[in-house]
Amino acid sequence: MAKNIEPKLRKIGDYLKLEDDAVFEIPEYQRPYSWEIINCDKLWQDILEYIDEGCKDRYFFGTIIINCKDNDTKYSLIDGQQRTTTFLLLLKALLMEINVAIGKTESDPDSENLRRGLKERRRKIMSILYKTEAEDIPDKPKLETDRKICNSFYILDNKSINEMYKSELQTILSSVEYSEAESNVHKIKHKKKNNRYTNFFKNFNFFYEKACELSASELNNIAKTIIETGLTRKDIVCILTGIESGVFEQYKYNPEEFILKSAQLINEQKATAIIEHITYNILDERYGTEIFTEPTIKGKLNINAMKANKHLYNHIVYDSKNECDFATKLDTNKSVAVYVKLPSGFYISTPVGKYNPDWSIAFYEGTVKHIYFVAETKGSLDSLQLGHISPLERYKIKCAEKHFEALSDNEVVYKVVDNYKELLDIVTE
Numbered sequence: 157m158a159k160n161i162e163p164k165l166r167k168i169g170d171y172l173k174l175e176d177d178a179v180f181e182i183p184e185y186q187r188p189y190s191w192e193i194i195n196c197d198k199l200w201q202d203i204l205e206y207i208d209e210g211c212k213d214r215y216f217f218g219t220i221i222i223n224c225k226d227n228d229t230k231y232s233l234i235d236g237q238q239r240t241t242t243f244l245l246l247l248k249a250l251l252m253e254i255n256v257a258i259g260k261t262e263s264d265p266d267s268e269n270l271r272r273g274l275k276e277r278r279r280k281i282m283s284i285l286y287k288t289e290a291e292d293i294p295d296k297p298k299l300e301t302d303r304k305i306c307n308s309f310y311i312l313d314n315k316s317i318n319e320m321y322k323s324e325l326q327t328i329l330s331s332v333e334y335s336e337a338e339s340n341v342h343k344i345k346h347k348k349k350n351n352r353y354t355n356f357f358k359n360f361n362f363f364y365e366k367a368c369e370l371s372a373s374e375l376n377n378i379a380k381t382i383i384e385t386g387l388t389r390k391d392i393v394c395i396l397t398g399i400e401s402g403v404f405e406q407y408k409y410n411p412e413e414f415i416l417k418s419a420q421l422i423n424e425q426k427a428t429a430i431i432e433h434i435t436y437n438i439l440d441e442r443y444g445t446e447i448f449t450e451p452t453i454k455g456k457l458n459i460n461a462m463k464a465n466k467h468l469y470n471h472i473v474y475d476s477k478n479e480c481d482f483a484t485k486l487d488t489n490k491s492v493a494v495y496v497k498l499p500s501g502f503y504i505s506t507p508v509g510k511y512n513p514d515w516s517i518a519f520y521e522g523t524v525k526h527i528y529f530v531a532e533t534k535g536s537l538d539s540l541q542l543g544h545i546s547p548l549e550r551y552k553i554k555c556a557e558k559h560f561e562a563l564s565d566n567e568v569v570y571k572v573v574d575n576y577k578e579l580l581d582i583v584t585e
Contacts, residue, residue, distance in 0.1 A: 180312040181230040182237050188319040189355050191238050196359045199242065200366055207381055230313070241325060242359060243382075244285065244311065248329055249363035250379045251281045255297040257372040262296075270372055277379040284383065285311060285329055299332060306330045324356040334364055431554050434507065436562040447501040468496040478575075479514070485576035486517060493518045504552075504559050511552035513570075517579075 221235040233240060258274050261267040275295045282293050286309045294301055307330045314322040321342055331337035341357045350358060367375060448468060455461030455473035462480060464472045464487050474480045474497070486495045495517040503510040553572060560570035573579045 177229045178231055179229065179310065180240060181232045182312065182314045182316050182319070183232050183234075184315045184317045186233070186237055186316040186318065188316060188321075189238065189241050189325075191242050191355060191359060193358060193362050195238075196242060196246075196362050199246075200363070203378060203381065207377060241312065241356075244325065245328065245356065245360040246363045247281050247285060247383070249360055249367050250375065250382075251278065251285070252334055252364060253367035253370070253375055254278050254281070254379060255302075257375055258296060261372055267372070270376060273376045273380065274372065277376060277383065280383050281379065285309075287311070297332075302332045306332055321354045321356060324354050328356060328360050428551075431507065431551055434555060434558055436559045438562060443502060447499055448496070453499075466492055466494055468494065472497055482515075482576055486515075489576070489580075491519050491580070493520050504556050506552050506555035509552065511556050513556065 222231045222233060254274050254277055258271060258278065261271045261274070264271075278295075278297075279290045279293045282288055282305060283290055286305050288305050288308065293305065310326055311329070312325060314325065316322070324342055327340050327342075328337045331340060337357070337360070342354055344352045344354070350361075353361070367378075370378065453469070453473050455471070457463070457471070460475070461471050461473045462483065464470065464483065466487050467483070472483050474483060479497075483495075483497070486492050495515060498513055498516055500512055503512045505511075557570060569582075571579065571582055573582070
């Protein structure tokens with residue numbers, strides 16, 4: 157499909173930091189900016205959760221596909237315009253509040269290290285948004301100098317014929333202060349309050365308000381996380397590709413299918429390379445009983461729920477007929493001591509996302525000895541082998557196998573089965 161596809165892992169700061177005269181370009185056939193506050197809130201919560209968890213695990217934010225031909229300074233966003241635009245708005249909101257925080261801490265001698273960090277974040281963000289050398293950016297906000305920098309470079313050129321507010325992003329990015337941005341952005345006629353603003357300003361305002369709620373230290377930490385560690389849990393895959401013109405034309409006829417197939421091929425190759433070398437090591441961390449006591453599980457009896465005797469709860473909610481049949485066999489077999497359909501809070505971390513095994517089952521063998529985590533009971537094992545299950549899920553299952561290999565001392569066994577009989581055959585081998 158592509159002549160020279162070169163997939164690369166990119167941190168947020170590195171991805172947005174363009175070189176020389178390069179700019180992002182939204183092609184004329186792309187849809188308008190449509191992210192809403194609900195999407196931005198999810199992103200913000202993910203950032204906070206990532207920081208709270210110590211920035212440990214990688215988390216795949218999404219695939220960015222860019223059409224960039226040799227010697228071309230236009231990075232045409234085939235897939236990823238919504239996320240790219242949103243991160244630019246987020247960085248601008250952080251920059252404005254960082255400028256305020258620098259002023260507030262200026263007279264506090266105990267905040268010298270914090271102030272130094274804030275100034276470094278300021279220089280980094282401005283160098284990304286406006287392609288300005290760090291030495292040309294003053295440590296302290298200076299209105300006229302900052303205004304000149306903010307109007308020196310347009311990082312994104314919106315050519316979409318579907319976008320009614322092409323200049324809105326640049327209006328926000330070129331503003332030095334929040335009041336200036338609010339005053340200059342487009343106001344939709346006959347709309348009131350927040351509804352009169354475009355999605356660009358609504359989302360920028362959301363991030364700005366969130367930034368204002370932070371202490372100077374929290375603000376510094378979040379900005380550093382995004383631009384320097386690049387949201388390691390949210391690595392963006394930046395695809396710089398020279399696509400043959402005939403192939404690229406196909407995108408215009410069926411953009412969703414083009415993006416889907418491209419992302420699928422890229423993710424499969426990336427996941428294969430990672431999983432071939434993955435290893436798991438035993439840690440001291442353990443799940444608490446709250447993962448079973450906190451969730452509220454709802455279902456309708458005889459529709460997607462059934463009574464149970466050996467399950468952890470008195471009732472079990474199932475997702476398919478295959479799961480219902482499987483649970484019925486577990487519940488009536490004398491070899492089963494206890495079983496549970498695992499909650500979503502129980503998961504295995506993998507390089508391609510969290511993986512949730514379906515079941516945990518304890519069998520009698522003198523004493524309760526064998527515990528089986530069953531990966532897939534919603535479809536047939538044939539469908540798993542034939543590839544009807546998604547490649548991403550298959551990669552997660554491969555990781556789960558290696559996870560339980562590291563744990564197993566012949567008391568914990570992980571198997572993928574189609575039905576209860578197949579599981580029983582494994583138990584009685």
